[in-house]
Amino acid sequence: MAARGSRVSVTAAVEPVADLLDRLGTSPAGLRSDEALDRLRRIGPNVLRPRRERAVVLQLLARFQNPLILLLLVASGISALTGDLQSVGLLVGVVVVSVALDFVQEYRAGRAAEALRHSVALRATALRDGAETEIPARELVPGDVVLLSAGNLVPADCRLLEARDLFVNEALLTGEPYPAEKGPAEAVLMGASLVSGMARAVVCETGARTTLGEIGRSVSAPEPATAFEVGTRRFGLFILRLAILMVLFVILVCAVRQRPWLESFLFAVALAVGLAPELLPMIVSVTLARGALRMSAQKVIVKRLAAIHDLGSMSVLCTDKTGTLTEARIRLERHVDPAGRDSARVLELAYLNSHFESGLKSALDEAILRHEEVSAAGWTKIDEVPFGFERRRVSVLLERAGTGSGRTLVVKGAPEDVLRLCTRYEGDSPQDLRPLDGAARAELRERFDGLSREGFRVLGIAWKPVDRACCHAVVGDEAELVFAGFAGFEDPPKDSAKRALDALARSGVAVKIVTGDNELVTQHVCAQLGVSVTGVLTGDAVRDLDDLALGARVGDVNLFCRVTPAQKNRVIQALKRRGYVVGYLGDGINDAPSLHSADVGISVDSAVDVAKEAADLILLERDLNVLHQGVREGRRTFGNIMKYLMMGTSSNFGNMFSMAGASLLLPFLPMLPVQVLLNNFLYDLSEIPIPMDEVDEEYVDRPRRWDVGFIRKFMLTLGPVSSVFDFLTFFVMLHVFRAGEALFHTGWFLESLATQILVIFVIRTRRSPFRSRPSALLTIASLGVVAVTLLLPYTALGARVGLVPLPADFFLVLMGMVAVYLVAAEAAKRWFFRRFGLA
Numbered sequence: 077m078a079a080r081g082s083r084v085s086v087t088a089a090v091e092p093v094a095d096l097l098d099r100l101g102t103s104p105a106g107l108r109s110d111e112a113l114d115r116l117r118r119i120g121p122n123v124l125r126p127r128r129e130r131a132v133v134l135q136l137l138a139r140f141q142n143p144l145i146l147l148l149l150v151a152s153g154i155s156a157l158t159g160d161l162q163s164v165g166l167l168v169g170v171v172v173v174s175v176a177l178d179f180v181q182e183y184r185a186g187r188a189a190e191a192l193r194h195s196v197a198l199r200a201t202a203l204r205d206g207a208e209t210e211i212p213a214r215e216l217v218p219g220d221v222v223l224l225s226a227g228n229l230v231p232a233d234c235r236l237l238e239a240r241d242l243f244v245n246e247a248l249l250t251g252e253p254y255p256a257e258k259g260p261a262e263a264v265l266m267g268a269s270l271v272s273g274m275a276r277a278v279v280c281e282t283g284a285r286t287t288l289g290e291i292g293r294s295v296s297a298p299e300p301a302t303a304f305e306v307g308t309r310r311f312g313l314f315i316l317r318l319a320i321l322m323v324l325f326v327i328l329v330c331a332v333r334q335r336p337w338l339e340s341f342l343f344a345v346a347l348a349v350g351l352a353p354e355l356l357p358m359i360v361s362v363t364l365a366r367g368a369l370r371m372s373a374q375k376v377i378v379k380r381l382a383a384i385h386d387l388g389s390m391s392v393l394c395t396d397k398t399g400t401l402t403e404a405r406i407r408l409e410r411h412v413d414p415a416g417r418d419s420a421r422v423l424e425l426a427y428l429n430s431h432f433e434s435g436l437k438s439a440l441d442e443a444i445l446r447h448e449e450v451s452a453a454g455w456t457k458i459d460e461v462p463f464g465f466e467r468r469r470v471s472v473l474l475e476r477a478g479t480g481s482g483r484t485l486v487v488k489g490a491p492e493d494v495l496r497l498c499t500r501y502e503g504d505s506p507q508d509l510r511p512l513d514g515a516a517r518a519e520l521r522e523r524f525d526g527l528s529r530e531g532f533r534v535l536g537i538a539w540k541p542v543d544r545a546c547c548h549a550v551v552g553d554e555a556e557l558v559f560a561g562f563a564g565f566e567d568p569p570k571d572s573a574k575r576a577l578d579a580l581a582r583s584g585v586a587v588k589i590v591t592g593d594n595e596l597v598t599q600h601v602c603a604q605l606g607v608s609v610t611g612v613l614t615g616d617a618v619r620d621l622d623d624l625a626l627g628a629r630v631g632d633v634n635l636f637c638r639v640t641p642a643q644k645n646r647v648i649q650a651l652k653r654r655g656y657v658v659g660y661l662g663d664g665i666n667d668a669p670s671l672h673s674a675d676v677g678i679s680v681d682s683a684v685d686v687a688k689e690a691a692d693l694i695l696l697e698r699d700l701n702v703l704h705q706g707v708r709e710g711r712r713t714f715g716n717i718m719k720y721l722m723m724g725t726s727s728n729f730g731n732m733f734s735m736a737g738a739s740l741l742l743p744f745l746p747m748l749p750v751q752v753l754l755n756n757f758l759y760d761l762s763e764i765p766i767p768m769d770e771v772d773e774e775y776v777d778r779p780r781r782w783d784v785g786f787i788r789k790f791m792l793t794l795g796p797v798s799s800v801f802d803f804l805t806f807f808v809m810l811h812v813f814r815a816g817e818a819l820f821h822t823g824w825f826l827e828s829l830a831t832q833i834l835v836i837f838v839i840r841t842r843r844s845p846f847r848s849r850p851s852a853l854l855t856i857a858s859l860g861v862v863a864v865t866l867l868l869p870y871t872a873l874g875a876r877v878g879l880v881p882l883p884a885d886f887f888l889v890l891m892g893m894v895a896v897y898l899v900a901a902e903a904a905k906r907w908f909f910r911r912f913g914l915a
Contacts, residue, residue: 093261093278096235102219102278104237106203115217122216122232122282124289136179165876198689200231220279226434227664227684230268233286234277236260241434242273243462255462269668269686272462273434310784318729322736329739343739343749359720363767367713375696376706377681383692386676387659388710389781392651393580394590394644394674395661397601398439399698401577401589402567406443410532410564414501414516416523421506422561424450425537429488432457432472440535440565458483459549466640468493468592473542473549483542485553490592490638491524491562494536501559509558524562528596531604532564574605576700583707584778585659587700588634588651590644590670595637602635615639618646626650641666648673657779661695661703663687678703711776718780718787720766723839725791727759727832730798734828737799738806744817746806750877751825762833762861765853772841772848786912793908794839794901801831801897808889822869822879827890829865831897833858838901842909845902 097103107115198213203221213231216222222231230244236258243255246268255271258264264277266286283289323344330340364385368378378384398404411426413419427450430441437445454477463470469489476484487494500509501516510516527534538557546553580587591598595612602609611633618626618639627650636647644660648670651658660667660674663683671677671690679691680698688694695702738746747755802824809815809823836858841848868874869881 106221491536726794734802
């Protein structure tokens with residue numbers, strides 16, 4: 077039977093499981109691959125908001141919706157009505173070539189970025205053809221049977237067929253922060269996450285038909301704009317206002333001087349197009365996508381392209397120490413009783429707890445279970461109180477076969493929390509139980525601190541006899557425990573961590589360690605790595621500080637120890653309120669809120685689904701050196717975007733200001749509308765290779781942020797320098813060469829293009845142009861366009877747009893003016909950076 081739609085929250089959640097499987101046309105063994113493929117074609121992908129991939133032709137046509145493109149097409153239509161077919165041809169040609177270049181570059185960049193996103197997309201384990209098969213979660217269909225375990229996100233609305241110690245966090249759907257226990261035949265909904273246990277479930281609904289999809293449609297709201305998007309929008313509005321003012325000014329001047337209205341209109345349109353950086357969307361898309369590809373080569377996968385800018389802007393990185401500063405090769409080195417003696421009893425209790433714990437096994441659990449001299453044979457698990465991030469412990473209720481005695485509750489967790497729940501401790505044997513008075517507590521606390529100072533991560537191990545009639549364990553049972561001893565784990569620092577920390581510090585990124593471990597262990601690791609501790613805040617201290625007080629402390633403190641997930645989130649939000657751009661590196665179930673709150677969430681490929689889904693960037697290797705390379709690549713990417721903006725705005729503003737001024741002084745238009753458009757097109761052509769350009773090392777040495785004010789100041793500094801040489805050209809053409817209209821147009825066309833293209837080599841770097849090597853492609857493109865420009869007056873195309881041959885001595889004058897202009901631009905640039913710094 078083919079699958080039919082049904083809301084899991086209504087029908088599928090209450091009907092008998094056998095009837096549900098029959099209605100969905102499936103079985104506990106799952107679907108056949110061909111049947112699943114057929115359903116996927118009919119039902120569509122398992123995504124909340126499916127991306128409707130438009131045909132390539134429609135994507136191309138959509139480019140013509142750009143206001144500037146529409147303005148050019150209107151202008152060409154008016155020219156056609158007046159019989160000016162030459163203008164029509166050029167206008168249409170400029171439009172077609174510009175749109176084609178923009179589309180091809182951005183389409184290829186989009187395909188590359190999409191491929192990278194798919195490489196780290198959420199995956200699910202489904203039963204296909206009777207075998208466990210890992211597939212992208214987007215390919216799940218109703219009737220699929222999926223296997224779930226701790227750390228997984230529920231990939232669709234499902235009904236449980238089997239469940240073992242299953243606790244599910246449904247905060248995304250219900251707002252309830254505490255995990256709920258789920259049993260067979262209950263529903264689990266898309267977006268929930270498994271805190272502990274494992275399950276087998278049948279998919280009832282996928283994609284937009286899930287409960288989460290229904291909620292999304294009912295409260296749909298656009299995602300808040302990123303800092304990068306806000307900056308782009310502000311810049312666009314600034315350019316739009318400037319263009320409108322200049323166009324109105326030119327139209328007013330032309331009206332006062334009684335010039336032909338069509339010619340004046342086309343000239344004004346050409347000015348607006350010339351001022352606008354119309355290649356900006358393409359440059360941004362291509363640069364970000366190319367940055368994502370380069371970052372993937374550095375083992376950093378970008379899920380959200382704008383996160384490249386956020387990574388380059390990052391000034392603070394919050395991270396745990398395990399696996400980042402340490403090797404994550406954790407070994408159980410010590411298992412001691414309360415007196416500090418090696419204890420097989422402590423090892424056995426720790427082993428039993430880790431063996432029977434159904435939640436996601438931590439690295440500490442794995443280290444315990446590697447001790448094969450211990451066995452769980454003869455023991456049976458009765459129940460479990462799963463690990464809780466607030467409780468910081470896990471308890472299992474066990475029974476030993478053949479003893480006839482009661483049951484045992486074995487508890488493992490943070491020593492301070494376990495000790496708080498103990499009233500007795502073991503003496504010389506498990507039967508020698510002594511009261512845990514103040515002196516004994518102080519002695520145990522000192523033993524715990526001693527192990528921590530030696531660099532051991534420590535767990536407290538406790539137990540308690542339970543009546544045989546007890547069949548369930550609850551949090552309230554974790555009381556009046558017997559303290560058995562400590563388990564000490566060693567996790568040596570990474571050899572590469574010190575180098576990475578030093579490199580991040582030199583790059584202007586402060587690393588703050590935010591960990592659940594205690595401060596003594598963390599300080600020991602810092603000492604081994606040579607990290608200077610500037611301040612320590614414990615979870616208890618964070619809890620006692622209000623948001624204002626916490627904000628006053630977070631800037632100076634670099635160790636946050638024994639903090640809960642909620643406290644990690646508070647630290648990140650406090651840093652953001654202080655103006656820091658915050659990155660957070662995490663891989664656990666409890667890291668998802670912090671990954672969401674940070675400006676840039678970073679996870680690793682081995683992380684749990686919840687963390688990877690919340691992250692903006694995925695590291696294929698958990699190493700701060702990899703992240704540091706990603707930071708630098710993010711800054712290179714943003715640097716190339718800034719180059720285009722600074723080049724384009726300063727050159728275009730200077731030329732357009734010159735044209736507006738010249739329209740006041742000259743008896744004819746300073747340049748024909750078609751010449752303005754051709755000039756602008758050739759200039760844009762020379763800048764297409766900017767995404768592939770090199771970036772100076774000093775630019776990537778500190779965080780960079782979008783700053784429209786900086787771009788405006790640069791434009792107003794360099795633009796007038798360009799205008800001065802434009803007016804000098806006007807003087808030379810009118811008073812030296814006695815130029816008529818056509819010769820004037822040609823001379824200024826060549827001078828304006830030569831200056832604004834060659835000044836690229838000045839503006840693209842803060843250094844001297846001779847000390848910063850541009851990419852070969854940018855050099856070839858720029859010099860090639862200049863060569864084409866100089867030859868244009870001697871071609872048929874040049875003649876068609878009104879360009880005429882120039883006298884030979886003009887080129888000597890042009891060379892001199894260009895050389896002086898470049899020197900002046902370099903001087904203005906150096907003054908600007910001395911005055912305003914490097915954005």
